[in-house]
Amino acid sequence: MAQLQRALTTLNHALRLDPGNVPSLASRGATYAQLGQFQPAARDLEEAILLDPEHAQSHNNRAYIALNLGKTQQAIQHLNTAISLDPLAGPAYTNRGFAYHRSGRYQQAVQDLDQAVELITEDITAYRRWGLAYDGWEQYRRPREDFDEAILIVPWIGGVYAVRGVANALLGRDSASLRDIDLAAQRGLDRRLVERAIKLERSKAGNQGLGASNSPG
Numbered sequence: 001m002a003q004l005q006r007a008l009t010t011l012n013h014a015l016r017l018d019p020g021n022v023p024s025l026a027s028r029g030a031t032y033a034q035l036g037q038f039q040p041a042a043r044d045l046e047e048a049i050l051l052d053p054e055h056a057q058s059h060n061n062r063a064y065i066a067l068n069l070g071k072t073q074q075a076i077q078h079l080n081t082a083i084s085l086d087p088l089a090g091p092a093y094t095n096r097g098f099a100y101h102r103s104g105r106y107q108q109a110v111q112d113l114d115q116a117v118e119l120i121t122e123d124i125t126a127y128r129r130w131g132l133a134y135d136g137w138e139q140y141r142r143p144r145e146d147f148d149e150a151i152l153i154v155p156w157i158g159g160v161y162a163v164r165g166v167a168n169a170l171l172g173r174d175s176a177s178l179r180d181i182d183l184a185a186q187r188g189l190d191r192r193l194v195e196r197a198i199k200l201e202r203s204k205a206g207n208q209g210l211g212a213s214n215s216p217g
Helices: 002-017 022-034 038-051 056-068 072-085 090-102 106-119 124-133 141-153 158-170 174-186 191-207
Strands: none
Touching: 002 022, 022 038, 022 056, 038 056, 056 072, 056 090, 072 090, 090 106, 158 174, 158 191, 174 191
């Protein structure tokens, strides 16, 4: 939080010197958004887009606000624009993948998250796997295998173990699931939240007729 406040102070100073600087407006809008101040964030980003409609980062940041406000289709529209302006903008693919996932458009979500993995740092792999684990549980065997790979890349992120634990539980691998819960808890996650997630996803899978297999843990 303190770091964001310092960034905001710096951007305020920069914009007093150059009020029409589009990258600074886009950055200040993103900073406001990360602080949860969505109204000033939207004002900055709408001004940036008005000044330069082809500034891809402004559209990406505006989509971030729309996602946080539950305006998924509006976010997708901004992200379509961002990606058309800058096809190598990794964060825009990540955000659009999340938006597609929220809309139930799982195949498109996976495609965008695959693209994000290719374009930006390894750490995004963990988030991509997280998304895959919830991309319709008819694919839960694939996510479990993906998490094995993710853990080799980012073994310190507890969330990766937690969601592999969910996938293992849905595959009937109860002992493996319990080991993953232990590992997630050792990395700071609340064990009760992970167990609650497993219970919820088992219920969803059961409602969809996706009973777990009896393969050994």
